[in-house]
Amino acid sequence: MLDDFMARAALAGIGVAVAAAPLGCFVVWRRMAYFGEATAHAAILGVAMALALDISIFAGALFVALIMAWIATQLSGRGYAMDTVLGVLAHSSLAVGLVVVSFLSGIRIDLMAYLFGDILAVSRFDIAIIWGGALLVIALIAWRWAPLLITTLNEELAYASGLNPNREKLILTLSLGVTVAVAIKVVGALLIVAMLVIPAAASRNLARTPETMVMIAGIIGAISALVGLKAAYIFDTPAGPSIVCVASVFFVTLSVIAAFKKKLV
Amino acid sequence: MQLVSVENLSVSYGANTVLRAVDLEIELGEIVTVVGPNGSGKTSLLKAIIGARQPAKGSVKLKPRLKIGYVPQRLNFDSTLPITVERFMRLTGNVDRKLCIPALETAGVPHLLKCQMSELSGGQFQRVLLAGALIKRPEILLLDEATQGLDQPGSAAFYRQIEAVRRDTGCAVLMISHDLHVVMSAADRVICLNGHVCCAGTPAAVASAPEYRELFGAGTGGALALYRHDHDHVHDHNHNHNLNTPEAAE
Numbered sequence: 001m002l003d004d005f006m007a008r009a010a011l012a013g014i015g016v017a018v019a020a021a022p023l024g025c026f027v028v029w030r031r032m033a034y035f036g037e038a039t040a041h042a043a044i045l046g047v048a049m050a051l052a053l054d055i056s057i058f059a060g061a062l063f064v065a066l067i068m069a070w071i072a073t074q075l076s077g078r079g080y081a082m083d084t085v086l087g088v089l090a091h092s093s094l095a096v097g098l099v100v101v102s103f104l105s106g107i108r109i110d111l112m113a114y115l116f117g118d119i120l121a122v123s124r125f126d127i128a129i130i131w132g133g134a135l136l137v138i139a140l141i142a143w144r145w146a147p148l149l150i151t152t153l154n155e156e157l158a159y160a161s162g163l164n165p166n167r168e169k170l171i172l173t174l175s176l177g178v179t180v181a182v183a184i185k186v187v188g189a190l191l192i193v194a195m196l197v198i199p200a201a202a203s204r205n206l207a208r209t210p211e212t213m214v215m216i217a218g219i220i221g222a223i224s225a226l227v228g229l230k231a232a233y234i235f236d237t238p239a240g241p242s243i244v245c246v247a248s249v250f251f252v253t254l255s256v257i258a259a260f261k262k263k264l265v
Numbered sequence: 266m267q268l269v270s271v272e273n274l275s276v277s278y279g280a281n282t283v284l285r286a287v288d289l290e291i292e293l294g295e296i297v298t299v300v301g302p303n304g305s306g307k308t309s310l311l312k313a314i315i316g317a318r319q320p321a322k323g324s325v326k327l328k329p330r331l332k333i334g335y336v337p338q339r340l341n342f343d344s345t346l347p348i349t350v351e352r353f354m355r356l357t358g359n360v361d362r363k364l365c366i367p368a369l370e371t372a373g374v375p376h377l378l379k380c381q382m383s384e385l386s387g388g389q390f391q392r393v394l395l396a397g398a399l400i401k402r403p404e405i406l407l408l409d410e411a412t413q414g415l416d417q418p419g420s421a422a423f424y425r426q427i428e429a430v431r432r433d434t435g436c437a438v439l440m441i442s443h444d445l446h447v448v449m450s451a452a453d454r455v456i457c458l459n460g461h462v463c464c465a466g467t468p469a470a471v472a473s474a475p476e477y478r479e480l481f482g483a484g485t486g487g488a489l490a491l492y493r494h495d496h497d498h499v500h501d502h503n504h505n506h507n508l509n510t511p512e513a514a515e
Contacts, residue, residue: 160335
């Protein structure tokens with residue numbers, strides 16, 4: 001079954017949806033969307049470095065994504081507003097990445113593949129990496145689930161409960177780096193945050209507990225991946241953006257239904 | 266028994282020292298209130314006690330394995346985080362389901378157990394936060410401007426509840442607040458902070474201290490007297506300490 005490129009693409013897409021579900025919920029709850037954006041854009045710089053040094057794309061993207069997340073954390077609260085800091089970091093790292101890629105003579109690189117993803121070209125090895133990363137993210141977040149929730153609710157409350165919020169935030173930063181690195185081949189650097197935020201936001205309309213919100217986000221993400229792939233195959237559209245389009249349809253539909261329900265009550 | 270012992274504490278943010286040479290001791294069963302204008306270091310003091318801020322100088326000593334119940338000013342989540350009152354309460358303490366109702370009863374809102382946190386009113390929300398702190402049977406309650414957003418009858422009722430909790434459980438209470446009059450009436454001891462300890466003592470002693478009057482103006486003297494009256498009145502008539510009584514809303 002793995003000989004079929006569509007089957008491999010489906011497995012890769014579901015893997016990303018699974019990793020994105022718990023992390024995406026925290027991105028929504030903690031308003032980290034722009035933080036995710038900066039990390040994802042920085043990954044392009046990582047891809048460029050990986051190509052130049054001839055090392056694994058995953059390793060390069062992960063390395064730069066983590067550095068970027070660390071810099072953003074260090075710079076926050078030092079004069080500029082967080083969204084300004086992230087705006088500077090996100091776009092400069094993207095620009096530097098694109099410039100670095102242009103210096104890489106010799107290899108012809110299809111940059112589009114890293115900006116928008118190339119899910120139809122994932123190998124068995126890529127799938128192993130994606131699922132390895134996804135399981136790592138799930139394990140990390142499941143392990144620190146309650147402390148992460150408390151830290152998200154109120155940092156002082158976390159301190160008073162004997163936790164160290166900084167350590168919990170590090171878990172999220174690490175998970176974000178891993179998710180960006182494994183998702184870059186599937187949906188591309190520009191649309192990773194969409195896979196984080198849109199299923200989680202759509203899921204909010206149905207969920208009554210944090211746990212169900214994560215599960216529903218995972219299901220919405222996985223269905224979006226499958227339907228998006230099928231649509232891309234039928235209509236000959238780019239796969240990554242098609243997946244995000246399906247997720248957006250979920251979001252709009254569920255939000256409209258929720259709004260109507262509220263009016264009726 | 267000494268629960269918290271703060272010695273010569275200074276707290277700095279970069280080059281900016283917000284708190285200098287603060288000494289403070291809290292014993293079991295007493296209500297200590299910290300008042301002070303904006304930027305006087307009230308929140309920094311609380312943060313230093315729970316370990317969220319490292320002291321630049323001095324020390325903060327807690328009784329070993331001190332059980333702290335912390336009532337924050339607010340929670341950061343907006344309506345995007347779906348969570349019920351019960352789930353919230355069990356989150357910090359990892360406690361048994363059965364303990365939720367008694368804690369909510371003590372806070373005066375037992376009917377809210379299954380509600381979503383995002384659907385609560387301001388007053389209900391603060392009470393649920395209080396219940397969340399009480400469920401661990403704390404030896405000390407820390408309140409960080411816990412009545413912000415409540416109107417005066419609402420916060421007066423809230424502080425009466427705190428007094429009732431202290432009476433019933435014997436825990437110590439350290440609270441910081443802007444609500445001078447209401448808070449002063451409920452405290453055993455008041456600490457007036459403005460970067461350092463301006464004055465400290467019983468509410469009456471602090472209210473008549475020149476440092477306090479300089480900080481808050483003479484007008485608060487009248488307000489304090491008014492609320493002291495209100496406070497006495499409540500003690501005479503309101504024995505069930507239930508918020509929903511007409512007296513609480515007067």
